[in-house]
Amino acid sequence: MSDAYYLHLTDRLREQLKDPDAFEDGRLPSERVLAERFDTTRVTLRQALGQLEGEGRIHRSNRRGWFVSPPRLDYDPTRDSGFNDYVTAQGRRPRTEVLLTDVQAYPPAAQALGLAAQTPLYHIRRRRFVDERAVLSESMWVVPERAPGLLEEGQFGVSLWAELRGRYGLTLAHRELRFYSESLGEQAARELGVAMGSPGLTVRRATFDEQHRPIGYDEERWLHNALCITVTLKNKP
Amino acid sequence: MSDAYYLHLTDRLREQLKDPDAFEDGRLPSERVLAERFDTTRVTLRQALGQLEGEGRIHRSNRRGWFVSPPRLDYDPTRDSGFNDYVTAQGRRPRTEVLLTDVQAYPPAAQALGLAAQTPLYHIRRRRFVDERAVLSESMWVVPERAPGLLEEGQFGVSLWAELRGRYGLTLAHRELRFYSESLGEQAARELGVAMGSPGLTVRRATFDEQHRPIGYDEERWLHNALCITVTLKNKP
DNA sequence: TAGTGGTCTAGACCACTCT
């Protein structure tokens, strides 16, 4: 089965991808051009592109084209250092857009925090970019009692955690993280400018203070090949 | 774009999947049958199946068919409790096969452990099952000085970490973990009985003792929808 | 041997982006 033609195409494309300068603006030729060049149909060519997408080497922007993927971002979700900090530290350019702030009940957040399902929570939805590529769609819910007035004044473009620490004196003492691989749903796909069903990685995080009182909960939807999650642990848990 | 026909198919199939008893042995009807039932072609039907696969609801076994996926396994890679233990604790049935043991140099392992690239290491390759579904293909490299004679006597079907702790008195004090989403390569796909390019999740882990001497390194390739990685942290790192 | 999914052809139309 290793002699499928689309696998030959992935081999040849992989070879070409080793020289990133071969593609202007990191953009691949159109599917029709590639299909003709390799003397095959778009269906087969797309199978090869899908394979390389799964490997994390290329990605697509909805109806715009295929692009060479940059190296994955290293991301340590156990730290509350800001997105801007670690993106910059890796020589990349961060940007954040606030899409929405409101007050809403969100049962999954409430459950993770041990609250009643209909508890109203501050809600902030953001979209984050690395080198002007949208890689992360994030929703954060904060317990209002822990950060009264947060929505009125917060600079959400910067680190929300820094805000919680600095302005409200909160200590993030206890964290429960879950991550899993799941394709992107309609909303996240739209916000990230990719086709629905594109591969994604989800991070959910519940945070508590020293007295184990709930602080907040967030859900992050990443483009699957944009990141590598890194965790370093001393001692046994 | 939300009115694509394959999305209607996913909706209808999702509905049917809510009643698992509707499928004998958790097996879906064949692609040809489903395509006819929904009055479409196999190409479109497969697009719908691929979508549900990405969502983690169904999975395929190479050339055997499509199956309803069981709930994800919760997995905490920061603990060295054995696979058998946490699978059993979740009411599932674990099984392990040893595929290979040998001595080899593996530069990525050596690099992660801070050793010379060509350092010979004990190597153990295993395949692990949950409820008789192969979900994990794993390679482990151990520094020979830390566990002399490991390959001669080890019971690799049980916990390798328990072996290292019990027989060699090793303390796993420091761990460096990396995980990322990446489609399965040829070897892992074959071992897991899925098509090459199927979505996967990779976990890499380097382990050190209290003196920060390297103990071992392992690479795990999971079926992407078989697990949810869970990490709980007290205090700030 | 029958049935399955895996691969592939040669087209077509549509929704969207770019300029």
Next chain:
DNA sequence: GAGTGGTCTAGACCACTAC
């Protein structure tokens, strides 16, 4: 308006699994 990827048709043959 030109070009792109997204979706879809109606077939075909092949490699492999299960019996």
